[in-house]
Amino acid sequence: EIVLTQSPTTMAASPGEKVTLTCRASSSVSYMHWYQQKSGASPKLWIYDTSNRASGVPNRFSGSGSGTSYSLTISSMETEDAATYYCQQWSSNPWTFGGGTKLELK
Amino acid sequence: EVKLLESGGGLVQPGGSMRLSCAASGFTFTDFYMNWIRQPAGKAPEWLGFIRNKANGYTTEYNPSVKGRFTISRDNTQNMLYLQMNTLRAEDTATYYCARRSFSRHYFDYWGQGVMVTVSS
Numbered sequence: 001e002i003v004l005t006q007s008p009t010t011m012a013a014s015p016g017e018k019v020t021l022t023c024r025a026s027s028s029v030s031y032m033h034w035y036q037q038k039s040g041a042s043p044k045l046w047i048y049d050t051s052n053r054a055s056g057v058p059n060r061f062s063g064s065g066s067g068t069s070y071s072l073t074i075s076s077m078e079t080e081d082a083a084t085y086y087c088q089q090w091s092s093n094p095w096t097f098g099g100g101t102k103l104e105l106k
Numbered sequence: 107e108v109k110l111l112e113s114g115g116g117l118v119q120p121g122g123s124m125r126l127s128c129a130a131s132g133f134t135f136t137d138f139y140m141n142w143i144r145q146p147a148g149k150a151p152e153w154l155g156f157i158r159n160k161a162n163g164y165t166t167e168y169n170p171s172v173k174g175r176f177t178i179s180r181d182n183t184q185n186m187l188y189l190q191m192n193t194l195r196a197e198d199t200a201t202y203y204c205a206r207r208s209f210s211r212h213y214f215d216y217w218g219q220g221v222m223v224t225v226s227s
Contacts, residue, residue, distance in 0.1 A: 033213040035151075042203060042217040043151060049211060086150055090212030094169040095153040 002027050004087050004098035012106040019074040021101045023065075023087035032070035033088045034063060037100075043086060047072060079105055108132040108216045110204050115221035122194050122225075128187040128204030128218055135185040136160040139207035141214060142178060142189045144200040144223075152200075154178075156207060157187070194225045 003026040013019045023032060034047035045054040047063035050070065060075045074081055082105045087098040114126040130140070139162075142154040155168035157178045166178050177190040187204050201222050205214040 031211075035214075042220055043145075043214075044217070045213060045215050048208070048213045048215075054215070088151075088213065093167055094171070095212065097150045097152070099150050 006098035006101045010102045012104040013077040014106040017077045021072045023070045025068045028067045029089040029091045035086045036083045038083045110218035112218045112221040115223045117224045123192045126189040130185045140187045141205045143203045146200040199225050
């Protein structure tokens with residue numbers, strides 16, 4: 001099983017601040033996907049195939065990475081971006097998620 | 107508009123069984139792999155398994171953590187997805203989601219609102 005480790009576990013950012021969330025895989029994966037989840041809601045696809053924004057995702061969000069290291073970046077934090085973000089991979093059974101990064105507004 | 111609506115959750119005793127349902131609409135159901143994913147309160151999601159699409163013979167794959175206890179099935183005439191859960195344990199307590207896999211890639215592009223399952227005596 002490929003284990004995904006996200007860091008930091010929790011962080012707070014001020015409006016306008018640049019934010020980078022990291023996801024590290026225990027073995028190399030071809031792509032990474034990211035989901036945003038707000039309290040009481042279902043996860044939403046946010047970034048797919050490492051660097052593609054899902055429909056409706058603001059262009060201040062970007063994804064990058066390869067191999068065992070991936071990241072999600074917010075160029076300028078906004079109030080609505082406060083949420084938990086999960087990375088997810090499929091390399092072999094089972095599909096796995098990272099433990100999540102909770103992003104709070106400072 | 108794609109919609110996924112789970113039902114069937116609730117309280118069940120340890121060792122008991124429960125069947126969850128997911129009603130799908132807004133897309134050609136038979137074209138897509140369908141998944142079950144669960145999420146304990148305050149924790150990360152865990153993929154449980156999927157059932158493939160028509161082109162791939164509706165076969166199933168499971169997370170080893172639930173293989174042998176959980177069974178995924180689908181009724182393509184009713185656009186319904188099911189999760190049969192047997193020999194339930196306290197650690198199966200979670201919100202259960204059905205989710206659609208994207209047409210050709212391994213990510214989940216639509217999720218239901220989730221249904222809560224509590225395993226407790």
